[in-house]
Amino acid sequence: xxxxxLVPRTENVTEHAADVVVRNxxxxxxxxxxxxxxxxxxxxxxxxAVGDDADIAPVVGPSTVVVDALxxxxxxxxxxxHLHVIRGGLNYVLELRWDGVRSLRQGLAMLREQxxxxxxxxxxxxxxxxSAEQFAERRLPTPAELNEAAPDTPVFVLHLxxxxxxxxxxxxxxxxxxxTPDPKGGQIVRGRxxxxxxxxxxxxxxxxxxxxxxxxxxxxxxxxxxxxxxxLRELNRFGLTSAIDAAGGFQSFPENYxxxxxxxxxxxxxxxxxYHLFPQTPGQELDDLTRWVETVRPGDGDEWLRLNGAxxxxxxxxxxxxxxxxxxxxxxxxxxxxxxxxxLLTEHGWGFRLHATYDETIRRDLAVxxxxxxxxxFPAGNRWLFxxxxxxSPDSLDRIAALGGSLSVQNRLSFQGEVFTxxxxxxxxxxxxxxxxxxxxxxxxxxxxxxxxxxSYNPWVALHWLVSGRTVGGLAIRPPENRVDRATALAMYTxxxxxxxxxxxxxxxxxxxxxxxxxxxxxxxxTVPEPEIPSIESVLTVVGGRIVHAAAEYxxxxxxxxxxxxxxxxxxxxxxxxxxxxAHGAGARQAELLGEAVAESGLHxxxxxxxxxxAEQGTPFDPCFLL
Ligand SMILES: [Zn+2]
Numbered sequence: 001x002x003x004x005x006l007v008p009r010t011e012n013v014t015e016h017a018a019d020v021v022v023r024n025x026x027x028x029x030x031x032x033x034x035x036x037x038x039x040x041x042x043x044x045x046x047x048x049a050v051g052d053d054a055d056i057a058p059v060v061g062p063s064t065v066v067v068d069a070l071x072x073x074x075x076x077x078x079x080x081x082h083l084h085v086i087r088g089g090l091n092y093v094l095e096l097r098w099d100g101v102r103s104l105r106q107g108l109a110m111l112r113e114q115x116x117x118x119x120x121x122x123x124x125x126x127x128x129x130x131s132a133e134q135f136a137e138r139r140l141p142t143p144a145e146l147n148e149a150a151p152d153t154p155v156f157v158l159h160l161x162x163x164x165x166x167x168x169x170x171x172x173x174x175x176x177x178x179x180t181p182d183p184k185g186g187q188i189v190r191g192r193x194x195x196x197x198x199x200x201x202x203x204x205x206x207x208x209x210x211x212x213x214x215x216x217x218x219x220x221x222x223x224x225x226x227x228x229x230x231x232l233r234e235l236n237r238f239g240l241t242s243a244i245d246a247a248g249g250f251q252s253f254p255e256n257y258x259x260x261x262x263x264x265x266x267x268x269x270x271x272x273x274x275y276h277l278f279p280q281t282p283g284q285e286l287d288d289l290t291r292w293v294e295t296v297r298p299g300d301g302d303e304w305l306r307l308n309g310a311x312x313x314x315x316x317x318x319x320x321x322x323x324x325x326x327x328x329x330x331x332x333x334x335x336x337x338x339x340x341x342x343x344l345l346t347e348h349g350w351g352f353r354l355h356a357t358y359d360e361t362i363r364r365d366l367a368v369x370x371x372x373x374x375x376x377x378f379p380a381g382n383r384w385l386f387x388x389x390x391x392x393s394p395d396s397l398d399r400i401a402a403l404g405g406s407l408s409v410q411n412r413l414s415f416q417g418e419v420f421t422x423x424x425x426x427x428x429x430x431x432x433x434x435x436x437x438x439x440x441x442x443x444x445x446x447x448x449x450x451x452x453x454x455x456s457y458n459p460w461v462a463l464h465w466l467v468s469g470r471t472v473g474g475l476a477i478r479p480p481e482n483r484v485d486r487a488t489a490l491a492m493y494t495x496x497x498x499x500x501x502x503x504x505x506x507x508x509x510x511x512x513x514x515x516x517x518x519x520x521x522x523x524x525x526x527t528v529p530e531p532e533i534p535s536i537e538s539v540l541t542v543v544g545g546r547i548v549h550a551a552a553e554y555x556x557x558x559x560x561x562x563x564x565x566x567x568x569x570x571x572x573x574x575x576x577x578x579x580x581x582x583a584h585g586a587g588a589r590q591a592e593l594l595g596e597a598v599a600e601s602g603l604h605x606x607x608x609x610x611x612x613x614x615a616e617q618g619t620p621f622d623p624c625f626l627l
Pocket of ligand 1: 355388
C-alpha cells in the first residue's frame with residue numbers, strides 16, 4: 001500500500017508499533033467524544049489510537065501493515081443481532097443463493113446450470129434470502145419450470161417461511177405420494193388424482209418446509225469447516241465482524257456447535273459469534289434447559305465464540321410463525337411450561353431471547369414475566385429481549401421497558417412487506433415494527449436480518465430498509481415518522497448488538513481499547529443516494545486486527561482460505577449474494593430487466609423469424625416466456 005507521507009520509523013517504535021494502521025480515511029467512530037477521525041492504529045487485536053494521520057504516524061513500524069483508505073468511509077464492524085449463522089455455515093456451500101438476483105429468469109438459468117453439474121444423489125437447493133417481489137416477474141417459479149430446468153436432479157426452492165417448490169425428482173427423493181398425510185400446520189398441495197404437485201405451503205407452520213429440507217444430504221467433517229469458513233468470509237464481504245446466533249430448529253447443542261467450536265479453538269473464525277441454545281423437542285424443553293443451566297454458563301467462551309443465553313425459542317408452544325401470507329396463528333395455552341422455563345433461566349442467572357412476531361403473543365409473554373416480577377425475578381440484571389416484534393403495541397413497549405427488556409428487529413418486511421400490507425393494511429405495515437416508538441422509550445434496539453432461510457444476510461439491505469422504509473421490491477411501507485437516520489441505523493447495527501452481549505465497552509465503537517473490528521466501504525454510506533445503500537460492500541474488513549476480507553485495491557491482502565469444497569458447490573461457481581448494479585429507480589430497472597427477458601423470449605424469437613430477422617433454428621432458452 002502507498003504509505004504517502006508516513007515514513008516508517010526504525011528506532012524506538014518497534015515495541016509499541018501497530019500491527020495495522022488505517023490512514024487517509026473518513027472514519028465514523030460511533031464515539032460521541034470523537035465522532036470523526038482520519039486514521040487509527042490496531043495492536044494485539046485492539047485499537048490503540050484514533051486520530052489523524054500525523055497522530056498515528058509515530059506507531060508505524062517496519063512491520064506495520066499500513067492501509068491507505070484512499071479517502072473511503074470506514075465504519076465500526078457490523079453486528080447482525082439475529083442471524084442463524086451457525087446453521088447457515090453448515091449448509092452454505094450446498095446452497096444456490098438467489099439473494100440479490102433481480103429476475104426469475106436469471107434465477108432459473110443459474111438453477112439449470114447448477115443442476116447440470118450436480119452429481120447424482122445431491123440436490124440443488126435455494127433456501128431463502130430472496131422474495132418473489134425482488135424479481136422483475138414478481139412471481140415464484142412453478143414446479144414445471146423446475147422440472148424443465150432439472151429433469152433428474154432434486155430441486156428444492158424455499159420461498160420465505162411461506163412455501164417451497166419441488167421438482168419431480170425432489171418429490172421422489174423425499175418420498176411424498178398421494179398417501180402422504182399433510183403434516184400438522186402444513187399442506188402438501190395435490191393435483192388431479194391426489195398426487196403432490198410440487199408445492200408445499202406453511203399453513204401457517206413452516207415445519208412442513210424445513211422438515212422436508214432436512215431430508216436432503218448434509219456435509220460431513222472437513223467440508224463443514226470449509227463451508228462455515230466461506231460463509232463467515234461472505235459475511236465479512238459486507239463488513240460484518242460479529243453476529244448473535246439465534247439458534248433454531250435442527251440446530252442441536254452441542255452437536256451442531258462443534259464446527260464453530262473447533263474453528264474458534266484453531267483461531268479460524270473470521271466473525272465473532274455469541275450463540276444461544278434452543279430446545280429442540282416439543283415437550284422436552286425443560287429437560288434440555290435444566291441440563292444446560294447445570295452444565296454451561298452464559299459468558300462461557302471468549303471474545304470470538306461465547307454463550308449468550310437461551311432462545312430464540314424457550315418452548316415450542318409459545319412460538320408464533322411469521323407467515324404473513326396466512327392468518328396469525330392462535331396459540332394454545334402455553335403459559336404453564338413457558339413460565340417454568342423462564343423461572344428456571346432467571347433463577348440461574350441466565351438471559352434469553354424470545355421469538356415473538358405479534359403483539360398478541362408478546363402480551364401473553366409479558367403477563368408471565370410480570371407474574372415472575374412480583375417475586376423479584378424481573379428485572380434482575382439478566383439480559384433478555386424480544387426478537388422480531390413486528391406488531392408490538394405502545395403499551396407492550398412500556399411494559400418491556402419496565403421489565404428491563406430489549407428488542408432485536410429484522411428486515412423481514414423487506415421480503416414480506418407486500419404480503420403483510422395486503423393482509424393487514426398500509427397503516428399496520430407503516431408501524432411494523434414501530435422502530436421509532438421503541439427508540440423513543442430508550443430501549444436498546446438492535447438490528448439484524450434473521451437470515452439465512454427467510455431474509456438475505458446482506459446487512460446493507462437491512463440498513464436500507466431501516467432508513468428508507470422500502471421493501472426489496474421497491475414498495476415504500478414505512479413513512480418518514482417510522483424511519484431512522486443513517487447514523488441511528490448504523491448504531492443499531494453496531495453498538496446495540498454489542499449491548500445485547502454485554503460487550504458495549506469493547507465493541508461497536510472505534511476508540512482506544514475497543515476490538516480492532518472495522519470495514520472500509522466501497523461507497524460512503526452517509527452520502528450515497530438512498531437507493532444505492534443495498535449495493536454497498538466492504539472492500540477491506542478487519543476483525544481483531546486480522547484482514548479477513550480484501551477486494552478492489554486491497555485484493556490479496558486478506559488471509560488465505562481453502563477452496564470451496566465440494567467442487568460442484570454452487571458457491572464455487574456463483575459465490576453467494578449476487579451483486580447487481582445499483583437500481584436507479586426500481587421501476588426503470590424493472591423495465592430494463594423485463595426488456596432483456598422479452599428480447600430473449602420464444603415469442604420474440606418467433607416475431608423475428610416471421611420478419612426474416614432470425615433463423616428458424618435456435619433455442620429460445622427461457623421457459624418463462626415460452627407461450
Ligand atoms: Zn425468530
